[in-house]
Amino acid sequence: MPSYGPNLAALKARLRLFVSLSEQCRQARTTEGKSLRELRGAFGLTQDDAGSLLGISKPYMSLIESGRCGLTPEIAGRAADLAERLERCEPGRGKSLAETVMEA
Numbered sequence: 001m002p003s004y005g006p007n008l009a010a011l012k013a014r015l016r017l018f019v020s021l022s023e024q025c026r027q028a029r030t031t032e033g034k035s036l037r038e039l040r041g042a043f044g045l046t047q048d049d050a051g052s053l054l055g056i057s058k059p060y061m062s063l064i065e066s067g068r069c070g071l072t073p074e075i076a077g078r079a080a081d082l083a084e085r086l087e088r089c090e091p092g093r094g095k096s097l098a099e100t101v102m103e104a
Contacts, residue, residue: 039086054082056075
């Protein structure tokens with residue numbers, strides 16, 4: 001049996017690190033998705049409404065909320081801005097909260 005020496009040991013160590021980092025990333029994506037879903041739910045927004053306000057599609061919103069995709073820094077920033085706007089807005093007469101926020 002050939003000896004792979006330190007190269008194999010280094011490769012195994014890198015793979016173990018990758019597995020550990022992958023799990024941490026998965027946990028972070030799940031947490032991000034739950035936070036986004038909670039924000040949306042707190043204001044009674046549909047995935048369509050929230051996606052429109054964030055500039056993303058409903059399917060992408062679903063992927064983020066389920067933890068299958070992570071938030072990009074840009075979308076996370078938009079979500080923080082959206083949370084601020086939602087806190088300040090009250091729906092106008094005959095308008096949904098999403099419509100009011102889009103006008104603001």
